[in-house]
Amino acid sequence: MRLRYEDGNLSDVWNGRTLSGTPEVAKSTRDGVGRNAHRATFRLIVSRVYTGLRGVCSECQGYVDGKIHIGDVQPEYYHFHGDCGRCGFQTEFPVGVAVLSHPGVISFFAERGTDVRSVPFWTLDFCTPRCETELSTNPLRLRVDVKRDGETLSLTLNRDGSVVSTERSRDS
Numbered sequence: 001m002r003l004r005y006e007d008g009n010l011s012d013v014w015n016g017r018t019l020s021g022t023p024e025v026a027k028s029t030r031d032g033v034g035r036n037a038h039r040a041t042f043r044l045i046v047s048r049v050y051t052g053l054r055g056v057c058s059e060c061q062g063y064v065d066g067k068i069h070i071g072d073v074q075p076e077y078y079h080f081h082g083d084c085g086r087c088g089f090q091t092e093f094p095v096g097v098a099v100l101s102h103p104g105v106i107s108f109f110a111e112r113g114t115d116v117r118s119v120p121f122w123t124l125d126f127c128t129p130r131c132e133t134e135l136s137t138n139p140l141r142l143r144v145d146v147k148r149d150g151e152t153l154s155l156t157l158n159r160d161g162s163v164v165s166t167e168r169s170r171d172s
Protein backbone atom coordinates (compact mmCIF):
# COMPACT_ATOMS: atom_id res chain seq x y z
CA MET A 1 0.00 0.00 0.00
CA ARG A 2 1.32 3.41 -0.86
CA LEU A 3 0.29 6.26 1.39
CA ARG A 4 1.09 9.89 1.01
CA TYR A 5 1.38 12.06 4.10
CA GLU A 6 1.02 15.79 3.71
CA ASP A 7 -0.16 18.48 6.12
CA GLY A 8 -1.47 15.93 8.58
CA ASN A 9 -3.46 14.05 5.99
CA LEU A 10 -3.03 10.59 4.56
CA SER A 11 -4.09 9.86 1.03
CA ASP A 12 -4.99 6.33 0.08
CA VAL A 13 -3.63 4.26 -2.74
CA TRP A 14 -6.93 3.43 -4.41
CA ASN A 15 -8.29 6.77 -5.43
CA GLY A 16 -5.97 9.43 -4.07
CA ARG A 17 -8.59 10.72 -1.65
CA THR A 18 -7.74 11.93 1.78
CA LEU A 19 -8.21 9.53 4.66
CA SER A 20 -7.93 12.45 7.10
CA GLY A 21 -5.16 12.66 9.62
CA THR A 22 -5.30 11.30 13.12
CA PRO A 23 -2.64 12.03 15.72
CA GLU A 24 -1.69 8.35 15.91
CA VAL A 25 -1.17 7.82 12.19
CA ALA A 26 0.23 11.27 11.58
CA LYS A 27 2.84 10.89 14.30
CA SER A 28 4.05 7.43 13.34
CA THR A 29 4.15 8.41 9.67
CA ARG A 30 6.02 11.60 10.41
CA ASP A 31 8.51 9.76 12.63
CA GLY A 32 9.19 7.38 9.79
CA VAL A 33 8.51 4.34 11.93
CA GLY A 34 7.50 2.23 9.00
CA ARG A 35 6.20 -0.76 10.83
CA ASN A 36 4.31 1.22 13.43
CA ALA A 37 2.88 3.47 10.77
CA HIS A 38 1.78 0.39 8.91
CA ARG A 39 0.08 -1.06 11.99
CA ALA A 40 -1.53 2.21 12.98
CA THR A 41 -2.80 2.75 9.46
CA PHE A 42 -4.08 -0.80 9.31
CA ARG A 43 -5.99 -0.43 12.59
CA LEU A 44 -7.37 2.91 11.54
CA ILE A 45 -8.59 1.75 8.17
CA VAL A 46 -10.01 -1.51 9.50
CA SER A 47 -11.94 0.32 12.21
CA ARG A 48 -13.31 2.75 9.63
CA VAL A 49 -14.31 -0.05 7.34
CA TYR A 50 -16.07 -2.06 10.03
CA THR A 51 -17.82 0.86 11.65
CA GLY A 52 -18.78 2.24 8.23
CA LEU A 53 -20.28 -1.09 7.23
CA ARG A 54 -22.34 -1.10 10.42
CA GLY A 55 -23.70 2.33 9.54
CA VAL A 56 -21.70 4.14 12.23
CA CYS A 57 -19.26 6.99 11.66
CA SER A 58 -15.75 6.22 12.97
CA GLU A 59 -15.17 9.92 13.64
CA CYS A 60 -18.31 11.06 15.47
CA GLN A 61 -20.45 7.90 15.92
CA GLY A 62 -23.13 9.50 13.74
CA TYR A 63 -25.26 7.62 11.25
CA VAL A 64 -23.49 6.67 8.03
CA ASP A 65 -25.48 6.22 4.88
CA GLY A 66 -23.39 3.63 3.09
CA LYS A 67 -23.93 1.92 -0.24
CA ILE A 68 -22.00 0.22 -2.99
CA HIS A 69 -22.06 2.29 -6.10
CA ILE A 70 -20.17 3.03 -9.27
CA GLY A 71 -19.00 6.36 -10.58
CA ASP A 72 -17.55 9.52 -8.97
CA VAL A 73 -14.04 8.09 -9.25
CA GLN A 74 -12.01 7.68 -12.39
CA PRO A 75 -11.62 5.14 -13.81
CA GLU A 76 -15.06 3.97 -12.70
CA TYR A 77 -15.37 0.93 -10.50
CA TYR A 78 -17.70 -0.42 -7.86
CA HIS A 79 -16.80 0.63 -4.34
CA PHE A 80 -18.41 1.11 -0.95
CA HIS A 81 -19.08 4.74 -0.16
CA GLY A 82 -20.34 6.02 3.18
CA ASP A 83 -21.38 9.57 4.07
CA CYS A 84 -21.80 10.72 7.65
CA GLY A 85 -24.80 12.99 7.94
CA ARG A 86 -23.47 14.56 11.13
CA CYS A 87 -19.81 15.43 10.49
CA GLY A 88 -19.56 14.89 6.76
CA PHE A 89 -16.83 12.27 7.05
CA GLN A 90 -16.62 10.11 3.94
CA THR A 91 -15.35 6.59 3.76
CA GLU A 92 -14.58 4.59 0.65
CA PHE A 93 -13.11 1.19 0.03
CA PRO A 94 -13.08 -1.53 -2.63
CA VAL A 95 -15.98 -3.99 -2.66
CA GLY A 96 -13.87 -6.96 -1.53
CA VAL A 97 -13.05 -5.23 1.75
CA ALA A 98 -16.72 -5.51 2.70
CA VAL A 99 -16.47 -9.32 3.01
CA LEU A 100 -13.49 -9.33 5.37
CA SER A 101 -15.56 -9.64 8.53
CA HIS A 102 -17.88 -12.28 7.08
CA PRO A 103 -17.75 -15.53 9.13
CA GLY A 104 -17.28 -17.56 5.94
CA VAL A 105 -14.15 -15.60 5.02
CA ILE A 106 -12.77 -15.74 8.56
CA SER A 107 -13.17 -19.54 8.70
CA PHE A 108 -11.88 -19.97 5.12
CA PHE A 109 -8.61 -18.36 6.21
CA ALA A 110 -8.62 -19.95 9.68
CA GLU A 111 -8.68 -23.40 8.07
CA ARG A 112 -5.37 -22.40 6.48
CA GLY A 113 -3.90 -21.16 9.74
CA THR A 114 -4.35 -17.45 9.03
CA ASP A 115 -6.33 -14.85 10.93
CA VAL A 116 -7.55 -12.72 8.03
CA ARG A 117 -8.23 -9.83 10.40
CA SER A 118 -4.51 -9.53 11.04
CA VAL A 119 -3.59 -9.40 7.34
CA PRO A 120 -3.29 -5.92 5.78
CA PHE A 121 -6.20 -6.22 3.39
CA TRP A 122 -4.51 -4.21 0.66
CA THR A 123 -2.23 -7.23 0.21
CA LEU A 124 -5.21 -9.52 -0.50
CA ASP A 125 -6.04 -9.91 -4.18
CA PHE A 126 -9.81 -9.94 -3.66
CA CYS A 127 -9.62 -6.54 -1.92
CA THR A 128 -8.17 -4.72 -4.89
CA PRO A 129 -10.45 -2.52 -6.99
CA ARG A 130 -12.25 -4.11 -9.93
CA CYS A 131 -11.76 -7.68 -8.72
CA GLU A 132 -15.52 -8.15 -8.28
CA THR A 133 -17.86 -9.62 -10.87
CA GLU A 134 -21.12 -7.87 -11.70
CA LEU A 135 -23.92 -10.44 -11.62
CA SER A 136 -26.85 -8.04 -12.00
CA THR A 137 -27.53 -4.33 -11.69
CA ASN A 138 -31.18 -4.30 -10.63
CA PRO A 139 -31.08 -5.42 -7.92
CA LEU A 140 -27.33 -4.95 -7.65
CA ARG A 141 -25.48 -8.20 -7.06
CA LEU A 142 -21.70 -8.41 -7.08
CA ARG A 143 -19.59 -11.51 -6.61
CA VAL A 144 -16.24 -11.56 -4.85
CA ASP A 145 -14.08 -14.66 -5.24
CA VAL A 146 -11.66 -15.51 -2.46
CA LYS A 147 -9.16 -18.07 -3.76
CA ARG A 148 -6.74 -20.10 -1.70
CA ASP A 149 -5.01 -23.44 -2.30
CA GLY A 150 -7.20 -24.52 -5.22
CA GLU A 151 -10.42 -23.66 -3.43
CA THR A 152 -12.71 -20.69 -4.07
CA LEU A 153 -15.14 -19.07 -1.68
CA SER A 154 -17.59 -16.97 -3.71
CA LEU A 155 -19.59 -14.32 -1.89
CA THR A 156 -22.49 -12.39 -3.39
CA LEU A 157 -23.11 -8.88 -2.09
CA ASN A 158 -26.06 -6.53 -2.36
CA ARG A 159 -26.03 -2.74 -2.62
CA ASP A 160 -25.65 -2.35 1.15
CA GLY A 161 -22.41 -4.32 1.05
CA SER A 162 -24.09 -7.23 2.86
CA VAL A 163 -23.34 -10.81 1.85
CA VAL A 164 -26.53 -12.46 0.58
CA SER A 165 -25.08 -15.84 -0.36
CA THR A 166 -21.87 -17.83 -0.34
CA GLU A 167 -20.61 -20.84 -2.24
CA ARG A 168 -17.48 -22.93 -2.07
CA SER A 169 -15.96 -24.73 -5.02
CA ARG A 170 -12.82 -26.68 -5.82
CA ASP A 171 -10.83 -25.77 -8.89
CA SER A 172 -11.08 -28.57 -11.40
Ligand SMILES: [Zn+2]
Pocket residue numbers: 057058059060061062084085086087088089
Ligand atom coordinates in the same frame (compact mmCIF):
# COMPACT_ATOMS: atom_id res chain seq x y z
ZN1 LIG B 1 -19.38 11.59 11.49
